[in-house]
Amino acid sequence: MANDREVLREIWEGKVPVCFQLDSEEVCELQAPAPYYLMVPRLSYFPLCVDKVRKHFTRHIQKDKQDNEMWLEFNGAPLKWHLPIGVLLDLHAIDIQLPWNITVHFDKFPENAIMHCQNKEVVESYFLACIKESDVLKHRGQVVSSMQKKDHNQLWLGLLNDKFDQFWAINRRLMESSNDDGFKYIPFRCYLSEEKYIQKLVKPVNEEGQRKKLGHLLSEVFPDQEKVVVRTHGITPLPETPLQWLSEHLSYPDNFLHLCLINWSPEVTSK
Amino acid sequence: MDGIGTVTWETFIKDAQALLKVSEKIHDDWELVGDKGAPGMAYLSRQVKTYVPCEYPIDEPPTGTDKDYWAKNLDARLAKDPFEAASKDERPLITLHHVLWSMSYSVPVLYFNGWKSDFAGCNPVSAEVAQKLISNNNLCYSELSQAIHPILGTPFLQLHPCGSQDLLRHVWKSNNKLVSWLSVAAPAALQLKLHEDYYKLTIADESREPEVMYEAY
Known part of the structure; x- marks a missing residue:
């Protein structure tokens, strides 16, 4: 179980200053x-925190575009809203100076790059689908299916309204493991870029029953x-982190660890 | 995940290759794309261009301004010119279907896109419209939404894999679970039709009648 409450709190309170500008x-x-x-x-996710941004800019665009879907761009490419903001930040960390300058668009929605x-x-629904998938990996989906609709709502509202206690009152059940071996598999995604990630089935213990560390996961994902x-x-x-x-402590609210590669040789692909 | 209601990567590839053999015979253009050696990194793909009747409901619901436009122009639209050559009243629809394997759920997953044009990538069918096309079916596939293709990283429509395990539990006797599952799931994905020849793959002994029968779509 996730016991280091101050770590959970610290992670939860991470924020980033953003400067939005209309294209x-x-x-x-x-x-x-x-x-x-x-x-x-x-x-959080960008669509959950940009209501005021939309309101601020719609007055300054053409009338017939004011009902259009708003989308965000950084460095010439659309930002994928389905990734948590922190993941986008980690992926683009090398190009970002704070405040993070993001361009706002209402026109020419990039259909082929981002979801509506x-x-x-x-x-x-995307967030709950991720929670469900992570629980399939951790507990064969048994914890999510034993939850009631109001529990799902509480998880969602905790994230939406930035309420740590509300969220963790339910999320702690997703972080429990029935035996000493921990989860069945560790839910994680290893990003090579915004478009490409690697997912593998990695257990938290090795065949001898010893607890694995981050280094073990990375060498399973990138054996070469x-x-x-x-x-x-x-x-x-x-790499020594258990x-x-x-x-339990550094997963995003969707219950996945989102790990962004910052040091690797792209010519060697994983097997 | 393992056990009944799941399909291993090895079985997925074996079943996909059996499907490809039939596809080659009947020329319906399924292909296997990607790296078969890496679990989850290869998928079946098929893109076809079809023509659908103009009244086929694949248009977006009109917005406020569109409604006014059509109200004004309806009379003009309905007035037929007796000297005009009859048109076929059909429009192009390109559909792309990818059958992937979900590592988390250990089941096949359908990703698909449709474009109401002569060109793939132009004028896509939205998730809302795709959902309406399956309103009459009785599958437990209410969860049709947009999703990012895990290999290509671009938006597709997807039938969420959480319903697939239930479906697969019912076809455990099948000799090709991928085909059995696809024959049931496909109609929900922009009415993909699976040729009836594929059903033979689902029975081990061809002289025997299949124990689990599905409608051939």
Whole structure:
């Protein structure tokens, strides 16, 4: 069980300053609107925290575009809203200076790059699908299926309204393991880029029953590489970090560990 | 995941290769793409261009301004010119189906896209419209949504894999679970049709009648 409450709290409270600016081509006045600054939680998703950004900019775009779906761009590419903000930040860390400058668009939705997100229910169903998948890996899906609809709601509302206690009152059940071996498999994704990630079935213990560490996971995912370094929540956890502990404490609210590769040789692909 | 209601990666590939052999014979263009050696990294793919009747309900619900436009233009649209050549009243629809294997759920998963045009990538069918197309079916596939293709990293429509285990539990006697599952799931994915020749793969001994019969779509 996730016991280090101060670590959970610290992770939960991670925030990042963002400066949103309307794309200059979409401004319909002589003067560009002022940028909009926000502190956004790393654990959240962009569509959950940009209501005010939308409101601020819609007055400055053409009338017929005002009902369009808003989308965000960084460094010339659309930002994938289905990844938690902290994951996007870790993926682009090398190019980001704080505050993080993000361009806002209402026109030319990039259909072939990002999913539509007309409302927050889309994020909710995506988030709950991730929780379900992680529980299939951890407990064969038994914890999620034993939960009631109100528990699912509480998880979602905890994330949506940034309520740590509300979220963890339910999430702790997803972090329990029935025996000393921990979870059946560790839910994780190892990102090579925003588009490409690797997922594998990795157990928290080895065949001798000894607890694995992060280094073991990385060598299972990248057997041909030495010294693979990953970033998550803005930090680079040491290879000696116990894997089960990492999963219980550093997973995102979707219950996956999102690990971004910062040191590897792209020519050697994983097997 | 393992046990009844799941399919291992090795079985998925074996079943996919059996499907490909039939596909080659009947020329319906299924292919296996990706790395068969890495679990989850290869998938079956098929893209076809079809023509659907103009009244086939694949259009987005009209927005406020569209409604006004159609109200104004309806009369003009209905007035038929007796000297005009009759048109076929059909429009192109390109569909792309990918059958992947989900590592978490150990089941096959259908990712698909449809485009109401002559060009793939142009004028896509939305999740809402795709959902409406399956409103009459009685499968437990209410969970049709957009999802990111785990290998290509681009948006597709997806039938969520959590319902697949239930389906697979019912076809455990099948000699090709992938085909049995696909024959049931496919109609929910923009009405993909699986040729009836594939059903033979699901019975071990061809002289025997299948114990679990499914409608040939």
